Amino acid sequence: MARQAFLRLVQATPARDVCCQGERDAKDMGGISSMTGREQKIRISEIFGPTIQGEGPLMGLPTVFVRTGGCDYRCEWCDTLHAVDSAFRDEWTPMSVDDIWSKVKSLSQGYPLMISLSGGNPAIQPLGPLITRGKRDDYQFALETQGSIAKDWFAELDHLILSPKPPSSGMEFKLDELRDCVRAARNGPAIAMKIVIFDEADYAFAKSVAKEFKELPIFLQPGNHTPPVEDEALIDIEGILNRMRWLVDRVAADRWFNARVLPQLHVLLWGNMRGV
Numbered sequence: 024m025a026r027q028a029f030l031r032l033v034q035a036t037p038a039r040d041v042c043c044q045g046e047r048d049a050k051d052m053g054g055i056s057s058m059t060g061r062e063q064k065i066r067i068s069e070i071f072g073p074t075i076q077g078e079g080p081l082m083g084l085p086t087v088f089v090r091t092g093g094c095d096y097r098c099e100w101c102d103t104l105h106a107v108d109s110a111f112r113d114e115w116t117p118m119s120v121d122d123i124w125s126k127v128k129s130l131s132q133g134y135p136l137m138i139s140l141s142g143g144n145p146a147i148q149p150l151g152p153l154i155t156r157g158k159r160d161d162y163q164f165a166l167e168t169q170g171s172i173a174k175d176w177f178a179e180l181d182h183l184i185l186s187p188k189p190p191s192s193g194m195e196f197k198l199d200e201l202r203d204c205v206r207a208a209r210n211g212p213a214i215a216m217k218i219v220i221f222d223e224a225d226y227a228f229a230k231s232v233a234k235e236f237k238e239l240p241i242f243l244q245p246g247n248h249t250p251p252v253e254d255e256a257l258i259d260i261e262g263i264l265n266r267m268r269w270l271v272d273r274v275a276a277d278r279w280f281n282a283r284v285l286p287q288l289h290v291l292l293w294g295n296m297r298g299v
């Protein structure tokens with residue numbers, strides 16, 4: 024796409040902490056990050072906020088983001104490559120629960136708000152003890168994951184947002200693993216499906232997921248074509264809005280009245296800027 028087609032968005036630098044002392048020898052996928060004594064460390068790409076949750080059921084809610092490094096997927100249009108691609112490994116830092124927690128407390132000034140655990144795939148990391156620590160201080164936790172890896176600690180979350188990947192991602196969809204994630208959550212968190220839609224095949228995929236998980240609310244999110252990496256704030260805003268309008272028409276024509284169509288609010292406000 025021509026560079027002129029992208030809208031350049033500029034803003035003051037937000038509160039953000041990019042960890043930059045990565046472990047050179049860390050495994051690409053970010054399996055278990057590292058161990059110090061008996062504590063499993065968590066591989067962190069960035070911790071930032073408070074900002075607003077820009078996607079899905081918690082849209083608009085003040086949130087601090089804890090983004091882990093490493094993903095078992097490589098979606099063709101991933102907008103967070105800095106937490107996926109091993110080329111960014113040097114930015115990922117193994118951190119203890121205490122260190123993460125003091126950063127979160129300082130960013131939130133001790134106010135017990137919503138923490139969104141995202142990535143990469145945060146389900147790869149040992150996040151149970153972090154959730155336990157945060158709950159002691161009355162914070163709430165949401166997790167964003169593609170639903171490829173289930174963990175027992177999902178049951179400790181307040182919100183589980185499952186984002187199975189449609190055909191345009193180039194990833195293989197695994198229904199059993201997605202079911203395992205719902206099962207692992209037991210009766211703990213509120214669960215929602217959030218599906219990125221670029222085209223008709225993605226829309227059909229979302230409908231089939233909705234059929235499999237009738238009891239769960241579903242959010243349809245227009246895809247954002249990621250721009251050239253040399254300028255991360257550029258977006259194809261016309262493309263996003265056209266896709267959004269098409270989706271609204273599509274859902275209305277289908278009388279799919281329990282699906283919710285929402286854009287990525289933070290992308291509309293700040294483009295593909297990191298740390299917002």
Ligand SMILES: C[S@@+](CC[C@H](N)C(=O)[O-])C[C@H]1O[C@@H](n2cnc3c(N)ncnc32)[C@H](O)[C@@H]1O
Nearest residue numbers: 100101102103142143144167168169186246247
């Ligand atoms: C960056 S991912 C990280 C969490 C997890 N790996 C996942 O995919 O759910 C967070 C959310 O951003 C969505 N996302 C990633 N790239 C996108 C894009 N180009 N357009 C719209 N949504 C995108 C994902 O589908 C997911 O719902």
Ligand SMILES: Nc1nc2[nH]cc(C(=O)O)c2c(=O)[nH]1
Nearest residue numbers: 075076077078141167289299
């Ligand atoms: N504001 C804001 N909302 C978000 N919702 C999901 C995000 C993510 O990258 O996981 C995200 C993000 O990076 N920023």
Ligand code: SF4
Nearest residue numbers: 094096097098101143
């Ligand atoms: S699963 Fe999520 S983080 Fe991983 S590549 Fe896909 S969109 Fe990116």
Ligand SMILES: [Mg+2]
Nearest residue numbers: 102103141287
């Ligand atoms: Mg994002």
